[in-house]
Amino acid sequence: MATLLVVGGSGFIGREICRLAVRDGHEVRSVSRRGRPEVDEPWVDRVSWTSADLFKPDAWRSRLEGVDAVVHTVGIISEAPTDGVIFERMNGDSAILAALEAERAGANTFVFLSASVKPPGLRHGYLTAKRRAESAIADLDLDVVTLRPGPVYGSSHPTLPAPVNTVLRLIGSAPPIASRLGESRPLPVETVARAAHRSAFDPDETLLDVADIRQRGR
Numbered sequence: 321m322a323t324l325l326v327v328g329g330s331g332f333i334g335r336e337i338c339r340l341a342v343r344d345g346h347e348v349r350s351v352s353r354r355g356r357p358e359v360d361e362p363w364v365d366r367v368s369w370t371s372a373d374l375f376k377p378d379a380w381r382s383r384l385e386g387v388d389a390v391v392h393t394v395g396i397i398s399e400a401p402t403d404g405v406i407f408e409r410m411n412g413d414s415a416i417l418a419a420l421e422a423e424r425a426g427a428n429t430f431v432f433l434s435a436s437v438k439p440p441g442l443r444h445g446y447l448t449a450k451r452r453a454e455s456a457i458a459d460l461d462l463d464v465v466t467l468r469p470g471p472v473y474g475s476s477h478p479t480l481p482a483p484v485n486t487v488l489r490l491i492g493s494a495p496p497i498a499s500r501l502g503e504s505r506p507l508p509v510e511t512v513a514r515a516a517h518r519s520a521f522d523p524d525e526t527l528l529d530v531a532d533i534r535q536r537g538r
Protein backbone atom coordinates (compact mmCIF):
# COMPACT_ATOMS: atom_id res chain seq x y z
CA MET A 321 0.00 0.00 0.00
CA ALA A 322 1.25 3.47 -0.89
CA THR A 323 0.10 6.93 0.16
CA LEU A 324 -1.28 9.36 -2.41
CA LEU A 325 -2.21 13.02 -2.01
CA VAL A 326 -4.49 14.48 -4.67
CA VAL A 327 -4.45 18.27 -4.68
CA GLY A 328 -7.93 19.02 -6.00
CA GLY A 329 -9.18 15.51 -5.23
CA SER A 330 -12.78 16.68 -4.94
CA GLY A 331 -12.89 17.86 -8.57
CA PHE A 332 -14.07 16.12 -11.72
CA ILE A 333 -10.84 14.30 -12.58
CA GLY A 334 -9.39 14.35 -9.05
CA ARG A 335 -12.24 12.40 -7.50
CA GLU A 336 -11.95 9.65 -10.12
CA ILE A 337 -8.24 9.37 -9.29
CA CYS A 338 -9.14 9.12 -5.59
CA ARG A 339 -11.73 6.43 -6.33
CA LEU A 340 -9.21 4.33 -8.28
CA ALA A 341 -6.54 4.68 -5.61
CA VAL A 342 -8.98 3.64 -2.86
CA ARG A 343 -10.05 0.65 -4.99
CA ASP A 344 -6.40 -0.41 -5.22
CA GLY A 345 -5.98 -0.28 -1.47
CA HIS A 346 -3.85 2.84 -1.16
CA GLU A 347 -4.05 5.44 1.57
CA VAL A 348 -5.64 8.42 -0.16
CA ARG A 349 -5.69 12.06 0.92
CA SER A 350 -7.16 15.10 -0.79
CA VAL A 351 -6.75 18.84 -0.35
CA SER A 352 -9.28 21.31 -1.77
CA ARG A 353 -11.00 24.39 -0.40
CA ARG A 354 -14.39 22.76 0.12
CA GLY A 355 -13.00 19.39 1.19
CA ARG A 356 -15.22 16.35 0.91
CA PRO A 357 -17.43 16.38 -2.21
CA GLU A 358 -21.12 15.64 -2.07
CA VAL A 359 -20.83 12.16 -3.49
CA ASP A 360 -22.82 9.36 -1.92
CA GLU A 361 -20.54 6.43 -2.69
CA PRO A 362 -18.70 4.11 -0.25
CA TRP A 363 -15.18 4.97 -1.48
CA VAL A 364 -15.64 8.60 -0.37
CA ASP A 365 -15.51 7.54 3.30
CA ARG A 366 -12.07 6.02 2.73
CA VAL A 367 -10.44 9.25 1.57
CA SER A 368 -9.02 11.67 4.12
CA TRP A 369 -10.45 15.02 2.98
CA THR A 370 -8.79 18.28 4.01
CA SER A 371 -10.31 21.74 3.44
CA ALA A 372 -7.52 24.16 2.62
CA ASP A 373 -6.44 26.68 0.03
CA LEU A 374 -3.35 25.31 -1.67
CA PHE A 375 -1.88 28.82 -1.77
CA LYS A 376 -1.68 28.62 2.04
CA PRO A 377 0.62 25.60 2.34
CA ASP A 378 0.93 25.94 6.12
CA ALA A 379 -2.68 24.75 6.25
CA TRP A 380 -2.07 21.49 4.40
CA ARG A 381 1.66 20.76 4.53
CA SER A 382 1.10 18.16 7.23
CA ARG A 383 -0.90 16.12 4.68
CA LEU A 384 2.35 15.56 2.78
CA GLU A 385 3.92 13.60 5.60
CA GLY A 386 4.80 10.12 4.37
CA VAL A 387 3.29 10.54 0.91
CA ASP A 388 4.71 8.52 -1.95
CA ALA A 389 3.03 10.46 -4.74
CA VAL A 390 1.22 13.76 -5.26
CA VAL A 391 -1.21 14.41 -8.11
CA HIS A 392 -2.12 18.00 -8.93
CA THR A 393 -5.56 18.50 -10.51
CA VAL A 394 -6.23 22.19 -9.87
CA GLY A 395 -6.99 24.41 -12.84
CA ILE A 396 -9.58 26.80 -14.22
CA ILE A 397 -11.22 27.65 -17.52
CA SER A 398 -12.90 30.87 -16.37
CA GLU A 399 -11.16 33.73 -14.60
CA ALA A 400 -12.28 36.12 -11.84
CA PRO A 401 -9.45 38.66 -11.86
CA THR A 402 -10.80 40.75 -8.98
CA ASP A 403 -10.47 37.67 -6.75
CA GLY A 404 -7.01 36.80 -8.08
CA VAL A 405 -8.45 33.86 -10.00
CA ILE A 406 -6.42 34.10 -13.19
CA PHE A 407 -4.80 31.52 -15.44
CA GLU A 408 -1.24 32.48 -14.48
CA ARG A 409 -1.97 31.76 -10.84
CA MET A 410 -4.40 28.83 -11.00
CA ASN A 411 -3.01 26.92 -14.01
CA GLY A 412 0.65 27.79 -13.47
CA ASP A 413 1.69 28.96 -10.01
CA SER A 414 -0.53 26.43 -8.21
CA ALA A 415 1.30 23.49 -9.81
CA ILE A 416 4.73 24.96 -9.15
CA LEU A 417 3.88 25.56 -5.51
CA ALA A 418 2.45 22.07 -5.01
CA ALA A 419 5.42 20.44 -6.75
CA LEU A 420 7.91 22.34 -4.60
CA GLU A 421 6.02 21.26 -1.49
CA ALA A 422 5.99 17.65 -2.72
CA GLU A 423 9.72 17.76 -3.37
CA ARG A 424 10.43 19.26 0.05
CA ALA A 425 8.32 16.58 1.72
CA GLY A 426 10.32 13.83 0.02
CA ALA A 427 7.59 12.47 -2.27
CA ASN A 428 8.80 10.14 -5.00
CA THR A 429 6.50 11.34 -7.77
CA PHE A 430 4.54 14.43 -8.80
CA VAL A 431 1.86 14.13 -11.49
CA PHE A 432 0.68 17.33 -13.16
CA LEU A 433 -2.60 17.56 -15.06
CA SER A 434 -1.70 20.00 -17.80
CA ALA A 435 -3.58 20.38 -21.10
CA SER A 436 -2.89 19.74 -24.79
CA VAL A 437 -4.85 22.61 -26.27
CA LYS A 438 -6.52 25.86 -25.26
CA PRO A 439 -10.31 25.52 -25.13
CA PRO A 440 -11.98 27.78 -27.73
CA GLY A 441 -12.62 31.36 -26.65
CA LEU A 442 -10.10 31.46 -23.79
CA ARG A 443 -7.10 33.73 -23.76
CA HIS A 444 -3.70 32.22 -24.42
CA GLY A 445 -2.76 32.58 -20.77
CA TYR A 446 -4.68 29.32 -20.13
CA LEU A 447 -2.02 27.31 -21.95
CA THR A 448 1.08 29.46 -21.44
CA ALA A 449 0.55 29.12 -17.68
CA LYS A 450 0.43 25.32 -18.03
CA ARG A 451 3.56 25.26 -20.18
CA ARG A 452 5.43 27.56 -17.78
CA ALA A 453 4.60 25.23 -14.90
CA GLU A 454 5.68 22.17 -16.91
CA SER A 455 9.11 23.74 -17.48
CA ALA A 456 9.48 24.98 -13.93
CA ILE A 457 8.85 21.61 -12.31
CA ALA A 458 10.56 19.33 -14.85
CA ASP A 459 13.95 19.27 -13.10
CA LEU A 460 12.87 19.01 -9.48
CA ASP A 461 14.36 16.30 -7.33
CA LEU A 462 11.52 13.81 -7.78
CA ASP A 463 9.89 12.03 -10.71
CA VAL A 464 7.62 14.46 -12.53
CA VAL A 465 4.97 13.20 -14.95
CA THR A 466 2.95 15.68 -17.02
CA LEU A 467 -0.31 14.63 -18.65
CA ARG A 468 -1.67 16.76 -21.48
CA PRO A 469 -5.27 15.73 -22.13
CA GLY A 470 -7.59 17.55 -24.51
CA PRO A 471 -11.28 17.89 -23.57
CA VAL A 472 -12.35 15.43 -20.88
CA TYR A 473 -15.94 14.19 -20.61
CA GLY A 474 -17.94 12.21 -18.10
CA SER A 475 -21.41 12.25 -16.62
CA SER A 476 -20.08 13.35 -13.22
CA HIS A 477 -18.77 16.67 -14.55
CA PRO A 478 -20.16 19.34 -12.21
CA THR A 479 -20.55 22.15 -14.77
CA LEU A 480 -20.26 20.71 -18.28
CA PRO A 481 -23.75 20.96 -19.85
CA ALA A 482 -25.21 17.51 -20.55
CA PRO A 483 -25.56 18.10 -24.33
CA VAL A 484 -21.87 19.14 -24.58
CA ASN A 485 -20.89 16.08 -22.57
CA THR A 486 -22.96 13.89 -24.92
CA VAL A 487 -21.36 15.40 -28.03
CA LEU A 488 -17.86 14.94 -26.61
CA ARG A 489 -18.67 11.34 -25.71
CA LEU A 490 -20.04 10.60 -29.19
CA ILE A 491 -16.99 12.17 -30.85
CA GLY A 492 -14.57 10.55 -28.43
CA SER A 493 -16.01 7.09 -28.95
CA ALA A 494 -16.19 7.29 -32.77
CA PRO A 495 -12.66 6.29 -33.87
CA PRO A 496 -12.88 7.58 -37.47
CA ILE A 497 -13.69 11.08 -36.21
CA ALA A 498 -11.73 11.03 -32.95
CA SER A 499 -8.49 9.84 -34.50
CA ARG A 500 -8.48 12.85 -36.85
CA LEU A 501 -8.69 15.28 -33.96
CA GLY A 502 -5.19 14.55 -32.66
CA GLU A 503 -4.45 16.59 -29.55
CA SER A 504 -8.07 17.84 -29.43
CA ARG A 505 -9.45 14.32 -29.16
CA PRO A 506 -11.92 14.11 -26.25
CA LEU A 507 -11.15 11.46 -23.64
CA PRO A 508 -13.36 9.91 -20.97
CA VAL A 509 -12.57 10.94 -17.41
CA GLU A 510 -11.94 7.30 -16.48
CA THR A 511 -9.11 7.04 -19.04
CA VAL A 512 -7.41 10.24 -17.91
CA ALA A 513 -7.74 9.28 -14.24
CA ARG A 514 -6.34 5.78 -14.85
CA ALA A 515 -3.34 7.24 -16.67
CA ALA A 516 -2.69 9.70 -13.83
CA HIS A 517 -3.15 7.04 -11.18
CA ARG A 518 -0.78 4.60 -12.92
CA SER A 519 1.79 7.36 -13.48
CA ALA A 520 1.73 8.25 -9.79
CA PHE A 521 2.97 4.79 -8.81
CA ASP A 522 4.87 3.86 -11.97
CA PRO A 523 6.32 7.04 -13.50
CA ASP A 524 7.90 5.48 -16.56
CA GLU A 525 7.30 8.46 -18.88
CA THR A 526 7.70 12.16 -18.18
CA LEU A 527 5.20 13.55 -20.70
CA LEU A 528 1.97 11.91 -21.83
CA ASP A 529 0.15 13.43 -24.80
CA VAL A 530 -3.39 12.47 -25.76
CA ALA A 531 -2.35 9.27 -27.53
CA ASP A 532 -0.12 8.27 -24.60
CA ILE A 533 -2.92 8.95 -22.11
CA ARG A 534 -5.28 6.73 -24.15
CA GLN A 535 -2.67 4.00 -24.10
CA ARG A 536 -1.75 4.35 -20.42
CA GLY A 537 -5.37 4.73 -19.33
CA ARG A 538 -6.79 1.67 -21.10
Ligand SMILES: NC(=O)c1ccc[n+]([C@@H]2O[C@H](COP(=O)([O-])OP(=O)(O)OC[C@H]3O[C@@H](n4cnc5c(N)ncnc54)[C@H](OP(=O)(O)O)[C@@H]3O)[C@@H](O)[C@H]2O)c1
Nearest residue numbers: 328330331332333352353354373374393394395433435472
Ligand atom coordinates in the same frame (compact mmCIF):
# COMPACT_ATOMS: atom_id res chain seq x y z
N1 LIG B 1 -11.90 18.87 -17.48
C1 LIG B 1 -11.26 18.98 -18.65
O1 LIG B 1 -11.87 18.90 -19.74
C2 LIG B 1 -9.76 19.18 -18.68
C3 LIG B 1 -9.08 19.15 -19.91
C4 LIG B 1 -7.70 19.33 -19.95
C5 LIG B 1 -7.01 19.56 -18.76
N2 LIG B 1 -7.68 19.61 -17.58
C6 LIG B 1 -6.93 19.89 -16.36
O2 LIG B 1 -7.15 18.85 -15.42
C7 LIG B 1 -7.16 19.38 -14.11
C8 LIG B 1 -8.43 18.95 -13.41
O3 LIG B 1 -9.54 19.46 -14.13
P1 LIG B 1 -11.02 19.27 -13.57
O4 LIG B 1 -11.94 19.45 -14.72
O5 LIG B 1 -11.10 18.04 -12.73
O6 LIG B 1 -11.14 20.55 -12.62
P2 LIG B 1 -12.24 20.83 -11.46
O7 LIG B 1 -13.39 19.88 -11.57
O8 LIG B 1 -12.53 22.29 -11.54
O9 LIG B 1 -11.46 20.51 -10.12
C9 LIG B 1 -10.53 21.41 -9.58
C10 LIG B 1 -10.21 20.99 -8.16
O10 LIG B 1 -9.28 21.95 -7.62
C11 LIG B 1 -9.77 22.42 -6.35
N3 LIG B 1 -9.26 23.78 -6.15
C12 LIG B 1 -9.50 24.89 -6.89
N4 LIG B 1 -8.87 25.95 -6.37
C13 LIG B 1 -8.19 25.50 -5.27
C14 LIG B 1 -7.36 26.11 -4.31
N5 LIG B 1 -7.07 27.43 -4.33
N6 LIG B 1 -6.86 25.36 -3.30
C15 LIG B 1 -7.14 24.02 -3.23
N7 LIG B 1 -7.92 23.39 -4.14
C16 LIG B 1 -8.45 24.11 -5.13
C17 LIG B 1 -11.29 22.33 -6.50
O11 LIG B 1 -11.96 22.26 -5.24
P3 LIG B 1 -12.42 23.59 -4.46
O12 LIG B 1 -13.08 24.48 -5.49
O13 LIG B 1 -13.33 23.11 -3.38
O14 LIG B 1 -11.17 24.17 -3.91
C18 LIG B 1 -11.40 20.99 -7.22
O15 LIG B 1 -11.25 19.93 -6.29
C19 LIG B 1 -7.00 20.89 -14.25
O16 LIG B 1 -5.66 21.26 -14.06
C20 LIG B 1 -7.41 21.16 -15.68
O17 LIG B 1 -6.78 22.31 -16.22
C21 LIG B 1 -9.04 19.42 -17.50
